[in-house]
Amino acid sequence: MSVLESVLSDLAAEGDQLRTAVAGLDDAAWATPVPAERWTIATTIAHLLWTDEVAVLAARAGTPEGKEAWDAVVLQAIADPTGFVDAGAVEIAVLPPADLMARWDAGRAALTGALREVPDGTKMPWFGPPMSPTSMATARFMETWAHALDVYDGLVSTGSTTGTGSTTGTGSTTGNGSTTGSGSTTGSSAIAARPAPSDRIKHVAHLGVRTRGFSYVQNGLEPPTAEVRVELTAPSGATWTWGPDDAAQSVTGSAYDFCQLVTQRIHRDDTDLVAVGDDAEQWLRIAQAFAGPAGGGREARG
Structure with missing residues (x-):
């Protein structure tokens, strides 16, 4: 195939x-x-x-x-x-x-x-x-x-x-995830x-990694030159990796949380992702895998 x-x-x-x-x-x-x-x-x-x-x-x-x-x-x-x-x-x-x-x-x-x-x-x-x-x-x-x-x-x-x-509850929501x-x-x-998520989300994770530089540009920032190692745990339990294994900066955690983050369906603080290095952490704060202007993302659940 x-x-x-x-x-x-x-x-x-x-x-x-x-x-x-x-x-x-x-x-x-x-x-x-x-x-x-x-x-x-x-x-x-x-x-x-x-x-x-x-x-x-x-x-x-x-x-x-x-x-x-x-x-x-x-x-x-x-x-x-x-x-x-x-x-x-x-x-x-x-x-x-x-x-x-x-x-x-x-x-x-x-x-x-x-x-x-x-x-x-x-x-x-x-x-x-x-x-x-x-x-x-x-x-x-x-x-x-x-x-x-x-x-x-x-x-x-x-x-x-x-x-x-019939379901009764909160109905109207805003783009940042808060109920209005x-x-x-x-x-x-x-x-x-x-x-339940499947390993199909590897496509989203791959886009999320590839668009790291794009995320900086969309936020008016200069993309860092230092590489970041990304190690994610797939829904199946497999490990997906990108970047050199000896990189000084890294991102580790669940692929599901990473994919939600790069599509701005979850706030950084609500993920299990661990960033080592200032550049890695900054990336997770602005990550965006989709085209268009920088999105507002979701508010933290508190």
């Missing part, structure tokens, strides 16, 4: 797991808030769908018709660089849940096919540097996994659950906990 096929297989599995979690939701449950500011389960799925569809356009930009379609998206980004991504999600999220799910299914399948069709050695245009199909698949895995955590957290029961499946209001969800909307 090629590297691309391996990543695509893991991307499909992660997407299937998220799909299973939302497939049985009633209309009201799709409006359940998630930790991302102002977003719901519907806008989260819509965002994943929108990005998959745009990635398909990028993968097909090698033809005249494909280039025209891709250029149209780029013009939208130029016209509204800070809002066009969210605008796309909001627009799609108003679809009836069944239609949203059907379009998401089609978008996921189209992305897989489009990435397979990119000629060997060709890089796809993107809003940052051009990407290989494997890099795009890895980025899509990272984002699917991170946003799935948001959905699972939205569905986790935070109050009393009745025999009918209360509400209720009904129907089959509550789950007991996030699904």
Whole structure:
């Protein structure tokens, strides 16, 4: 199996797991808030769908018709660089849940096919540097996994659950993870906990390590020249490593916490990660594996 096929297989599995979690939701449950500011389960799925569809356009930009379609998206980004991504999600999220799910299914399948069709050695245009199909698949895995955590957290029961499946508890959340209001969800909307992590998250960990320098640049800082040894314990118990084993600075701990941190789904102080060296600690405070401006992250649980 090629590297691309391996990543695509893991991307499909992660997407299937998220799909299973939302497939049985009633209309009201799709409006359940998630930790991302102002977003719901519907806008989260819509965002994943929108990005998959745009990635398909990028993968097909090698033809005249494909280039025209891709250029149209780029013009939208130029016209509204800070809002066009969210605008796309909001627009799609108003679809009836069944239609949203059907379009998401089609978008996921189209992305897989489009990435397979990119000629060997060709890089796809993107809003940052051009990407290989494997890099795009890895980025899509990272984002699917991170946003799935948001959905699972939205569905986790935070109050009393009745025999009918109705859940009452805190409903409105802000992007930094703090609760700002209360509400209720009904129907089959509550789950007991996030699904257990799998070793598929190695893709996220790898991106997290590779984007160390990017994290500094996004925060207006000069990336350090000293290398950092990273040793993470996988969900299976295996050890994953990056960097020279004799590096003076290091990061050790669970891969799950590291992946949550680099996708800004957890605060540094709430992880089990151990940093040796000032540069290693600073990196963990600003780590960001996703594109775009520096994110605000989540507040510490206290």
